[in-house]
Amino acid sequence: MEIGRPYSRLLHRLERFNALCSDDRRYVAELPLTVANFAASQEVARRGDTPSRCTLVLSGFLYGHKALDNSRRQITSLLVPGDIADLNTLHLSTLDHSISALGPAVVAFLPHTPLKYMLDRSPHLARAFWREAFLEAAILREWVVNLGRREALAKVAHLVCELAVRLQAVDLGRNLCFSVPWTQMDLADACGISAVHANRVVQELRRLGLVDWDCRQVKIRDWDALVKVGDFSDDYLQMQTAVKEALPIEQGLSEYA
Amino acid sequence: MEIGRPYSRLLHRLERFNALCSDDRRYVAELPLTVANFAASQEVARRGDTPSRCTLVLSGFLYGHKALDNSRRQITSLLVPGDIADLNTLHLSTLDHSISALGPAVVAFLPHTPLKYMLDRSPHLARAFWREAFLEAAILREWVVNLGRREALAKVAHLVCELAVRLQAVDLGRNLCFSVPWTQMDLADACGISAVHANRVVQELRRLGLVDWDCRQVKIRDWDALVKVGDFSDDYLQMQTAVKEALPIEQGLSEYA
């Protein structure tokens, strides 16, 4: 796929708010990188590591997670193509959480040194990366709300809405339909519920006619209703007009803004 | 208190990892600022706002929060003196969550423009601010874990541990004792539990001899046990040696590292 132009999605992301000048685009496009493949469930980086490069998702999905005492884990983030998984290692030496591949994934490793050099040089690029970091924090904040104050059905609905919007922004979610190589156990660990209950919730969402959800394929059948159930508002994703225009009109997008 | 030197705590924080050169210190110390007082529960900034300055906590506590449909709210962060509450507004125009004063608080408003100018100019300062941003994200990640995968007693214990360490780092938590102007309702909204249950949990922590907890004053009586109950590990706070040295030896700090 876009291995040939590994930065296309990243550049697209970085330019979401402000266009970059051609020098800056070249800076990014000429960053040295190593492409690597990961199998499903393979660990990309482990908590406590002190990596010397950042990880850009090229295709597939990664997820951040922390393990607890009792063999449980909490997924703290889902990373889609175009996301940088561990930007924090750029300035915080030790990784505070682990990162693994959800399904098979292709990533690009970007060595810290040239990345830092670049960001020191170009204020515009620095700003664009700041935005990425703050966007990640905004998503984490919304996850805090999701995990803290919503019941299971809403948690799952909310996560599906978030993924739909994020994937659409990178062209992986046309027609309110996307596919993620997660199991219901992964879903459970992302939503802080048990796997058994995750299953029941998925069934309930199906029963309510909100989604088709076969295996890894999720098709949202009633966006407005799902938004309502999940108490979703996309403002924290900072997609502004870009995404809203891309969503089909007849689904009544104006509703949830 | 340190209104006379409003940046002392911030400088201390920024220099936690690397000392700043005297030029950089002067840069910071000469940032223009406006000091403002807030009463308990007063709103400092509201979701949707597009502020043109950042908010540095000088004394007292702020908290970030998001309201849900049903008159519920989730507290997403507690901000202690030395924290910058809304660094994200520097590059993300609209605020994704509200910020309020927990008790009476004194803050300094730092206009974006000189701040941006400064960060564009000094790579070292930029790095220090990056670290602050990433640290905030690391805390959010731990909150995600706390809310998603721990039961109520552990949630509260964990939060108390976190606060103890963070407050100690800014000299507000000597002897494993600190005071925060929160109510049990605030505690509940931070831990994603009901106020009634928060009360029961606090009582249980008292009963177990883990803490003295009168009104706003929290005294940790058995650090090791509290750490264990809360499944706490301070690595995500990136305090490194600094804090560990500051904690009393006899409390067996080596345990939880």
Place this chain on the structure above:
DNA sequence: CGACCGATTGACACAGCTCAAATGAAGTGG
């Protein structure tokens, strides 16, 4: 003194957990 707010307590309900077993799908090796 009355009003108000926060802490506390008790009774009850229920969302979601655990345990355990069955079913289905997909891959492996003979």
Place this chain on the structure above:
DNA sequence: CCACTTCATTTGAGCTGTGTCAATCGGTCG
């Protein structure tokens, strides 16, 4: 091409942590 394994989904049954409701108590402030 069929046993066999493995892994994910599904279903059922009972249990429990936590929520809700409602009342009480205590302190503070005007």
